[in-house]
Amino acid sequence: MSEGARAERRLGWLLCAPAVIVMVAVAGYPIVYSAWLSLLRYDLKFPERREFVGLSNYAVVLSDNYWWTAFGVTMLITVVSVAIELALGMGLALVMHRTLVGRGLVRTSALIPYGIVTVVAAFSWRFAWTPGTGYLANLVAPDGAPLTERAGALAIIILAEVWKTTPFMALLLLAGLALVPDDLLKAASVDGANAWQRFVRVMLPVMKPAILVAVLFRTLDAFRVFDNIYVLTQGANETSSVSMLTYNNLIRGLNLGIGSTMSVLIFITVAIIAFVFVKLFGTAAPGSGAEGRR
Amino acid sequence: MTTIDTSPRAKWRWGVIDLVVVVFALIPVLWIVSLSFKTTSTLTDGNFIPRELTFDNYRTIFATDQFVRALINSIGIALIATFVAVLLGMLAAYAISRLNFPGKQALVGVSLLIAMFPQVSLISPLFDIERRLGLFDTWPGLILPYITFALPLAIYTLSAFFKQIPWDLEKAAKMDGATQGEAFRKVIAPLAAPGVFTTAILVFIFCWNDFLFAISLTSTEQARTVPAALAFFTGESQFEDPTGAISAAAVVITVPIILFVLFFQRRIVSGLTSGAVKG
Numbered sequence: 101m102s103e104g105a106r107a108e109r110r111l112g113w114l115l116c117a118p119a120v121i122v123m124v125a126v127a128g129y130p131i132v133y134s135a136w137l138s139l140l141r142y143d144l145k146f147p148e149r150r151e152f153v154g155l156s157n158y159a160v161v162l163s164d165n166y167w168w169t170a171f172g173v174t175m176l177i178t179v180v181s182v183a184i185e186l187a188l189g190m191g192l193a194l195v196m197h198r199t200l201v202g203r204g205l206v207r208t209s210a211l212i213p214y215g216i217v218t219v220v221a222a223f224s225w226r227f228a229w230t231p232g233t234g235y236l237a238n239l240v241a242p243d244g245a246p247l248t249e250r251a252g253a254l255a256i257i258i259l260a261e262v263w264k265t266t267p268f269m270a271l272l273l274l275a276g277l278a279l280v281p282d283d284l285l286k287a288a289s290v291d292g293a294n295a296w297q298r299f300v301r302v303m304l305p306v307m308k309p310a311i312l313v314a315v316l317f318r319t320l321d322a323f324r325v326f327d328n329i330y331v332l333t334q335g336a337n338e339t340s341s342v343s344m345l346t347y348n349n350l351i352r353g354l355n356l357g358i359g360s361t362m363s364v365l366i367f368i369t370v371a372i373i374a375f376v377f378v379k380l381f382g383t384a385a386p387g388s389g390a391e392g393r394r
Numbered sequence: 395m396t397t398i399d400t401s402p403r404a405k406w407r408w409g410v411i412d413l414v415v416v417v418f419a420l421i422p423v424l425w426i427v428s429l430s431f432k433t434t435s436t437l438t439d440g441n442f443i444p445r446e447l448t449f450d451n452y453r454t455i456f457a458t459d460q461f462v463r464a465l466i467n468s469i470g471i472a473l474i475a476t477f478v479a480v481l482l483g484m485l486a487a488y489a490i491s492r493l494n495f496p497g498k499q500a501l502v503g504v505s506l507l508i509a510m511f512p513q514v515s516l517i518s519p520l521f522d523i524e525r526r527l528g529l530f531d532t533w534p535g536l537i538l539p540y541i542t543f544a545l546p547l548a549i550y551t552l553s554a555f556f557k558q559i560p561w562d563l564e565k566a567a568k569m570d571g572a573t574q575g576e577a578f579r580k581v582i583a584p585l586a587a588p589g590v591f592t593t594a595i596l597v598f599i600f601c602w603n604d605f606l607f608a609i610s611l612t613s614t615e616q617a618r619t620v621p622a623a624l625a626f627f628t629g630e631s632q633f634e635d636p637t638g639a640i641s642a643a644a645v646v647i648t649v650p651i652i653l654f655v656l657f658f659q660r661r662i663v664s665g666l667t668s669g670a671v672k673g
Contacts, residue, residue, distance in 0.1 A: 112495030130519035
């Protein structure tokens with residue numbers, strides 16, 4: 101190896117070292133530590149009873165109804181909100197791509213939901229649906245309190261999620277949309293394809309990698325749903341997500357053993373979702389250099 | 395042939411569609427602004443537009459230590475975390491986009507893993523570790539996780555930007571006798587500045603937005619940021635309806651985001667999409 105190549109290698113490691121050290125120390129080590137904690141009986145209210153209990157925490161959590169309810173709620177919110185976001189996001193991307201008037205205005209206002217603090221938006225939705233105070237409550241459900249019943253609350257949580265993250269989805273799709281060659285659309289049009297056929301037969305296949313990346317990003321993100329639920333319902337009426345349940349066990353219940361067990365289970369679930377996307381749908385892992393190319 | 399329909403009718407149609415998008419995006423924001431200006435007596439009247447305007451809610455929150463302290467925490471923590479994350483991200487992104495060294499792919503993979511990580515998985519161990527180290531409920535206790543979760547975003551966006559820089563200039567500088575380090579500082583850094591700035595905005599928004607770490611790793615006003623403090627506005631004032639105060643505080647922390655979006659719309663869009671999809 102030449103002196104130059106060796107120096108380049110040293111410099112590369114040197115430049116990456118600080119970032120790597122921080123990520124290993126604050127993310128890598130804690131996740132391993134949390135796997136260890138999940139094997140302990142460790143309740144901060146009774147610290148002296150801390151002891152190694154093997155997999156019994158997992159048995160407790162996995163046979164617990166609250167866990168499975170929260171798991172179901174999280175799955176429901178994830179699937180429904182990502183599906184709606186994909187449809188709306190595609191529409192929004194087309195609008196941002198094609199609109200004749202006010203393109204800057206549309207893009208700017210679409211970015212506001214993305215940028216706004218989730219908790220702020222959640223409060224806005226909560227007040228809007230509070231009977232008496234809220235314009236939506238008075239308009240849509242004058243006799244009820246949708247946030248205090250399960251179906252209504254879940255619908256509002258999904259609405260808040262969709263409002264907040266559709267623009268992000270749209271921007272990722274927009275980048276994919278820009279890859280569709282105009283010539284191809286024109287050719288399809290010459291061959292007599294109508295707008296819908298052009299969309300399904302030409303645009304969607306070209307955009308497939310972008311769509312998969314966007315859906316993967318959003319699915320993993322939606323699975324972590326916490327802020328909206330915390331503000332909108334506090335998890336009441338069986339609207340807790342797995343993140344909410346973990347938080348409650350940990351910070352409110354001070355049960356580090358059970359909390360860590362849930363953490364590890366969530367981590368495993370997310371890993372499975374990512375694996376399924378990459379293996380089954382062939383989502384190019386972003387950064388591998390293969391995305392957007394066929 | 396698809397010719398773009400630019401007739402007045404088509405423009406009208408697009409105008410209406412645009413309007414729907416804008417209204418959809420802005421209504422929740424306008425609603426919270428409206429609430430923040432309502433008087434106590436009209437707060438629960440359910441009108442979208444306030445009948446009487448008042449600044450009382452703003453006066454109230456700025457008179458309380460609870461909010462002012464949280465605002466200072468939010469600004470300080472987000473700025474420091476952004477600065478460090480962008481700095482470390484810049485070094486790593488330069489190496490990734492420019493240099494050949496073993497372990498490069500692994501680094502990209504690992505940082506991607508962290509970006510997709512469920513943050514709640516870190517709450518339990520960090521809670522325990524930070525209590526032992528005395529970092530719980532301090533600025534560094536929040537800054538560290540923020541840096542960690544912002545780093546993948548920073549490395550990603552920055553390497554995408556760095557790849558677009560005309561690196562021949564660096565070669566030219568080196569031929570003129572500059573070292574690799576000098577070439578980076580004097581030639582590349584100024585060219586990279588817009589990308590760095592964009593990344594900084596995205597990272598800042600990320601830190602500013604966080605709620606989960608903020609309520610889990612703090613317990614007092616000492617380090618509690620505004621999103622977390624907002625959640626506690628609710629519980630504490632039992633006899634006074636905190637809706638107005640929460641709304642005013644919410645508007646205050648929304649203003650910087652709106653300004654960023656208004657001024658740097660183009661950059662934010664390019665930053666958000668650069669890492670995810672490249673042509």
